[in-house]
Amino acid sequence: MSELKHCLQKLQNSGEKALGIFVTSGFPTIAATGPILEAIDAGGADFIELGMPFSDPLAEGKTIQMSSAVALDSGVTMDYTFEKARIFKEKSDTPILLMGYVNPILQYGLSNFFSSCQSSRVSAVILPDLPHKTRLSIRQKALDHGIDIVYLVAPTTSNDRLTAIDELSEGFVYAVSMTGLTGTSMPDKTVVMNYLKRVRSHVRRNPVLVGFGISSADDIKTLTENIDGCIVGSALIRLLEDVWQSETLSESDRMNRVTDFVRELKTGTGPVRKAGSARPVASSQ
Amino acid sequence: MKSTAHTSPFLSARGYDMPDEDGYFGEYGGAFVPEILGPALEELTAAFEDARSDPDFIRVLDDLLQTYVGRPTPLTYAARLTEEVGAPKIYLKREDLCHTGAHKINNTMGQVLLARRLGKKRIIAETGAGQHGVATATVCAHFGMQCIVYMGDEDIRRQALNVHRMRILGAEVRPASSGSRTLKDATNEAIRDWVTNVESTYYIIGSVVGPHPYPAMVREFQAIIGRETSRQLTLLEGRAYPDALLACIGGGSNAIGLFYPFLDLREVACYGVEAAGEGIEARHAATLTRGRQGVLHGALSYLLQNSEGQVQEAHSISAGLDYPGVGPEHAHLKDIGRVTILTATDEEALEAVSRLSRLEGIIPALETAHAIARVDEVATGMSADQSLVICCSGRGDKDMSTIAEYLSSRDE
Known part of the structure; x- marks a missing residue:
């Protein structure tokens, strides 16, 4: 069982929701990524998604587009990202996932890529532009190296597709909260929650985590009621942008802000319910 | 070789049968897009297959190509x-x-008819030289549909004439200011718009690029x-x-x-x-x-x-x-x-x-x-x-x- 699966299983058993934090590798500076990963970990993130920057990130809103462009301009490479993951994993048991787009990993070579994942102790890979039906042997190569491929679903995904994607996905199923880009503000939460209930009822093999547009402990508390956790990305990137622009802050001030931010988000994940009361009750509250 | 006077645009080449049902031309093609768009592409593939065998669709398109496109x-x-x-x-x-x-309107006329068949009211497109943008704005004006064209900042500068044409035709030209500020970036922005507005919007791609079924459809x-x-x-x-x-x-x-x-x-x-x-x-x-x-x-x-x-x-x-x-x-x-x-x-x-x-x-x-x-x-x-x-x-x-x-x- 991968570190990611093990981690999510443990949380599920204790009735606690998972909090995944996304950060772009090499943003806001090359030197910052190592300390930022540690600061996120110190705040209590259950896993970290390290973004592999790509020149043409189709699913990203302005914030993550900007962070990817900054990282690429400062010379971030795939090997740099693996190095940061490896060094982080020497000191932490928190699972690391990589998130990015298909083309850079094709150029790196699929076998090379997944063996580097293995040697850097990366648990899983998320590729928003990887369709569940494809000729590329990405999923098989990942499985051969013991790496999970997390597939995404969206509000437009039919029930049949949900079932098909659940069959392929390993680790969890990533439920995109809305038809939109990362960092878009959350629409009516009732609509999102109804959609997540539908996802939950058709995804039977995997935990379900929600992402896109989540920025507060309150969002997390509400949206994870019927599912297993959530992922926050753009909100952290915006914080990093702010604190790095503020010249009066020292390095440790900045890292404390990151840790505090994650710690505050983590208050939204419980555990709040005793066994037996986890089932949603329509009349409650 | 067929030398008949039949004007159907949907005769295929004999002995050359690409793409396959998954949208691959040999090892190339496929549909590498966010899952949000997956169902829309399946719907579009079905609508296209349905239209190409519908005599009414072919007749309407033929008529427009003759009497409107020239x-x-x-x-x-x-x-x-x-x-x-x-x-x-x-x-x-x-x-x-x-x-x-330019030839671009052969495609925009076909696709706007598909958009209407799918009940979409909002049309988006990307453009480089502006010819595809103008051709899209034109068919949208003809059918009274909303039209938004993404165009790189650099192209807006060097193809100013076509920007004026699109605006006169009632289209909104939205600048794409990332990257090289040309066609690639305009296409990124158009795809991001489609991801956001997929329920209401039809994306008219201007070339034989993009996810399946676009390369096959634009070719047809x-x-x-x-x-x-x-x-x-x-x-x-x-x-x-x-x-x-x-x-x-x-x-x-x-x-x-x-x-x-x-x-x-x-x-x-x-x-x-x-x-x-x-x-x-x-x-x-x-x-x-x-x-x-x-x-x-x-x-x-x-x-x-x-x-x-x-x-x-x-x-x-x-x-x-x-x-x-x-x-x-x-x-x-x-x-x-x-x-x-x-x-x-x-x-x-x-x-x-x-x-x-x-x-x-x-x-x-x-x-x-x-x-x-x-x-x-x-x-x-x-x-x-x-x-x-x-x-x-x-x-x-x-x-x-x-x-x-x-x-x-x-x-x-």
Whole structure:
């Protein structure tokens, strides 16, 4: 069982929701990524998604587009990202996932890529532009190296597709909260929650985590009621942008802000319910 | 070869059966897009398959192509160019005479009918030179539909005339200001818009690029170029096919439109010309010539990219060819050796604009001029009784300021 699966299983058993934090590798500076990963970990993130920057990130809103462009301009490479993951994993048991787009990993070579994942102790890979039906042997190569491929679903995904994607996905199923880009503000939460209930009822093999547009402990508390956790990305990137622009802050001030931010988000994940009361009750509250 | 007078745009080439049901041309193609769009692409594939076998759809499209677009376009014998080149007989397929000035409207007319069939009211498009944007704005005006066109900042500057045309036609032109601020970035923005508004919106892609079914669908709507050529050659030459075909390739829609009906006839040589920009060793847009396999905008094809798989900026004086990707079918046709890929530089394209203008009284678009620039090489070894058809994909009015700017900076 991968570190990611093990981690999510443990949380599920204790009735606690998972909090995944996304950060772009090499943003806001090359030197910052190592300390930022540690600061996120110190705040209590259950896993970290390290973004592999790509020149043409189709699913990203302005914030993550900007962070990817900054990282690429400062010379971030795939090997740099693996190095940061490896060094982080020497000191932490928190699972690391990589998130990015298909083309850079094709150029790196699929076998090379997944063996580097293995040697850097990366648990899983998320590729928003990887369709569940494809000729590329990405999923098989990942499985051969013991790496999970997390597939995404969206509000437009039919029930049949949900079932098909659940069959392929390993680790969890990533439920995109809305038809939109990362960092878009959350629409009516009732609509999102109804959609997540539908996802939950058709995804039977995997935990379900929600992402896109989540920025507060309150969002997390509400949206994870019927599912297993959530992922926050753009909100952290915006914080990093702010604190790095503020010249009066020292390095440790900045890292404390990151840790505090994650710690505050983590208050939204419980555990709040005793066994037996986890089932949603329509009349409650 | 079919030489019937049937005008259906949906006859396919015999003996050439691509893409397969998953949208692959050999190893190229596919649909590498966020899951949000997956169901919409399946819906579009089904609607397209349904439409292409619906006599009513075909009749309506045929009628619009004749009475609104101005088809069939002439096949013009280029007498003085033929004389200067020597041999073979050179014909120009006059897509420059389509309404709006280029072949792009063949596709936008087909796709807007599909959008209506799907009940979509909001249309988005990307554009480079602005020809596809104008062609989209035009059909949207014709049908009273909302139209938003994404265009790179740099292209908005160098194709100002087409920006004015789109606005007069009632379209909103939204600048794409990331990256190289050209066609690639406009396409990113259009896809992001579609991800956000997929329920209400139809995305009219302007070339044989993007996820399945777009490369196959745009090809079908453009194949009327080759089918008319075949009928017209039958009358002019007594034979339904030429000895050689020549077209420029950016994304590759005019080229595939001309080539497709002849792909099963091995005796018809096909030549595609890419933009070599400032030179093939300098900044260029010659994706098939210098690119490697990669995924951009939803398809696996050839791609200009660095060793890390980051997409590189293309360069061409012609905004319509200034794109680091290319249609997946062209990647396949190059690999199997069915199409020969050549290149022409900015300078050579400019000379070709002058040459065709002076010899034939036809000012071609800068895109088209890349094909014209290689006519002597293609003609080498051909005889006077043979024929060569060049796709005159667009007219050069839109490029007058670019050409003037280039010439004055060169003369300084």
